[in-house]
Amino acid sequence: MAFHSKLLLLLILLLFISHFKYSQSGGIATYWGQSNDSSEGTLAEACATGNYQFVNIGFLSIFGNNQAPMLNLAGHCDTRPESNTCGRFSADIDSCQSRGIKVLLSIGGAKGSYSLISPEDAKNVANYLWNNFLGGQSNSRPLGNAVLDGIDFDIEMGTGQFWDDLARALTGFNKKVYLSAAPQCVFPDGNLTTALQTGLFDYVWVQFYNNPCGYSGNFATVLDSWNNWITVPGKQIFLGIPASDDQGAAGSGYIQPDMLKSQVLPTISKSPKYGGVMLWDRTFDKTYSAAIKGSV
Numbered sequence: 001m002a003f004h005s006k007l008l009l010l011l012i013l014l015l016f017i018s019h020f021k022y023s024q025s026g027g028i029a030t031y032w033g034q035s036n037d038s039s040e041g042t043l044a045e046a047c048a049t050g051n052y053q054f055v056n057i058g059f060l061s062i063f064g065n066n067q068a069p070m071l072n073l074a075g076h077c078d079t080r081p082e083s084n085t086c087g088r089f090s091a092d093i094d095s096c097q098s099r100g101i102k103v104l105l106s107i108g109g110a111k112g113s114y115s116l117i118s119p120e121d122a123k124n125v126a127n128y129l130w131n132n133f134l135g136g137q138s139n140s141r142p143l144g145n146a147v148l149d150g151i152d153f154d155i156e157m158g159t160g161q162f163w164d165d166l167a168r169a170l171t172g173f174n175k176k177v178y179l180s181a182a183p184q185c186v187f188p189d190g191n192l193t194t195a196l197q198t199g200l201f202d203y204v205w206v207q208f209y210n211n212p213c214g215y216s217g218n219f220a221t222v223l224d225s226w227n228n229w230i231t232v233p234g235k236q237i238f239l240g241i242p243a244s245d246d247q248g249a250a251g252s253g254y255i256q257p258d259m260l261k262s263q264v265l266p267t268i269s270k271s272p273k274y275g276g277v278m279l280w281d282r283t284f285d286k287t288y289s290a291a292i293k294g295s296v
């Protein structure tokens with residue numbers, strides 16, 4: 001073979017390798033549950049868009065500290081035990097999972113009443129979650145018989161204590177329970193530091209909105225914070241951003257899809273821990289996920 005054709009082959013090989021090394025392979029996560037069927041659509045409809053790899057159902061907003069746990073799905077259904085109408089979402093969960101989408105229950109949120117007061121409290125909450133949403137059994141499962149893939153920690157209040165105990169307890173059952181967390185981008189997040197240090201979290205979707213490290217005209221603030229977050233032991237880190245510039249989605253942090261694709265994704269996707277993008281939330285994601293999914 002002539003020297004120049006060997007060179008050509010080598011060049012083609014290098015292009016081939018670099019394509020795979022730098023082509024993004026992330027996914028999109030979102031939150032569903034804080035609106036109603038007419039403005040947000042059902043869970044099955046969210047999954048049927050084909051735009052998401054992960055859907056967090058939010059939120060279990062009351063639990064721990066000896067309180068009766070309570071799911072809050074806003075206008076979707078009535079979660080009070082005496083009139084529970086949320087079990088109908090079991091079929092939706094099954095249909096999402098049949099598409100290969102992981103469905104997690106998000107515990108916490110910006111509003112609610114939740115805290116853990118001891119390692120025993122954490123263990124009790126883990127047992128409650130296992131029996132009522134995961135592989136265990138209970139005759140009052142709020143979302144029916146569907147078995148969720150895991151638990152998302154969206155802890156936005158309290159002391160930061162005992163969430164590591166909860167993470168350990170949830171991963172001690174006889175079936176894999178995926179764990180994710182949604183820390184604020186201000187690093188480190190006091191509510192979730194000890195939990196994340198366990199190294200048990202599969203996905204960390206960092207909230208780059210309503211925070212000083214979110215985008216507000218300068219991508220350096222976002223990238224500086226990102227570089228801190230990729231040092232935490234979580235397996236995959238996601239950039240969490242508002243799904244719309246509508247102030248109802250978030251007060252700050254919106255990045256236009258074209259800017260995200262040209263100014264942010266090429267840099268953050270170089271990290272081996274890059275997992276993709278999280279969009280808050282399904283209600284406001286009218287066009288965003290469709291606009292970016294080929295580039296995430």
Ligand SMILES: *[C@@H]1O[C@H](CO)[C@@H](O)[C@H](O)[C@H]1NC(C)=O
Binds near residue numbers: 190
């Ligand atoms: C928990 O999160 C809230 C909201 O971000 C914050 O105000 C609070 O200081 C955090 N608690 C700790 C212990 O970091």
